[in-house]
Amino acid sequence: MSPRPFALVLLALLSLPASALAAAPSPELAPYVTLVRGESGRRVLETVREALCVAAGRCDSTRTLAPEWPGAPRPVFVTLARGATTRACIGSDESQGSLTETLRRVAAEAMVSDRRRPPIEPTELDALRVLVAFVGDERPVAEPWGVDPMREGLRVTTDRGSVAFLPGEARTVSWALSEARRIGVLGAASEARYTRFSAVVVSGPAVVAADRTASRPPEVRP
Numbered sequence: 001m002s003p004r005p006f007a008l009v010l011l012a013l014l015s016l017p018a019s020a021l022a023a024a025p026s027p028e029l030a031p032y033v034t035l036v037r038g039e040s041g042r043r044v045l046e047t048v049r050e051a052l053c054v055a056a057g058r059c060d061s062t063r064t065l066a067p068e069w070p071g072a073p074r075p076v077f078v079t080l081a082r083g084a085t086t087r088a089c090i091g092s093d094e095s096q097g098s099l100t101e102t103l104r105r106v107a108a109e110a111m112v113s114d115r116r117r118p119p120i121e122p123t124e125l126d127a128l129r130v131l132v133a134f135v136g137d138e139r140p141v142a143e144p145w146g147v148d149p150m151r152e153g154l155r156v157t158t159d160r161g162s163v164a165f166l167p168g169e170a171r172t173v174s175w176a177l178s179e180a181r182r183i184g185v186l187g188a189a190s191e192a193r194y195t196r197f198s199a200v201v202v203s204g205p206a207v208v209a210a211d212r213t214a215s216r217p218p219e220v221r222p
Contacts, residue, residue, distance in 0.1 A: 051104040132203075144177065
């Protein structure tokens, strides 16, 4: 894995059906498939929600504790979305401390550190949906064209930086490479290093919809 403590990630999978992410997660993610279901998945989302509230200056402290890492710590990504549009997304390639500490740290970074977009305003939070992704081991590929981006994640890395696309985000590899060029990560395709990976994603509704969705369980992908 990359030694970078934070890496920007683009997410556009927000409106895709779960069937679009049908690829089985890699074996190291098996404990996380269990983690994100039921009560433990709700605690993961609530931990992020409370950390966002504190980072926005709307809350004094956090109360919810996420479960312990269910296996070897994995890279964690937090996305804030308005409908099917990503408002901010940031990730941690390396864990630092417990899962609770990692989620709180990444959530706080998501408020201000997505350089492609302006910082999140506190008044926006209630209308934003939270997604948390746990990412499997990255496996090098000589060229990106063999990756099925609807079922696998793709990371593009150059000396200029790195961008990762979670499964289902990029409908084609060409689109992913074009987006990597747009944000300044990629020049010539031959200069990049490529890896593929799988991910487990859990998401919750926007707070403003809580009264209508309180009984709905977290959405889990895959």
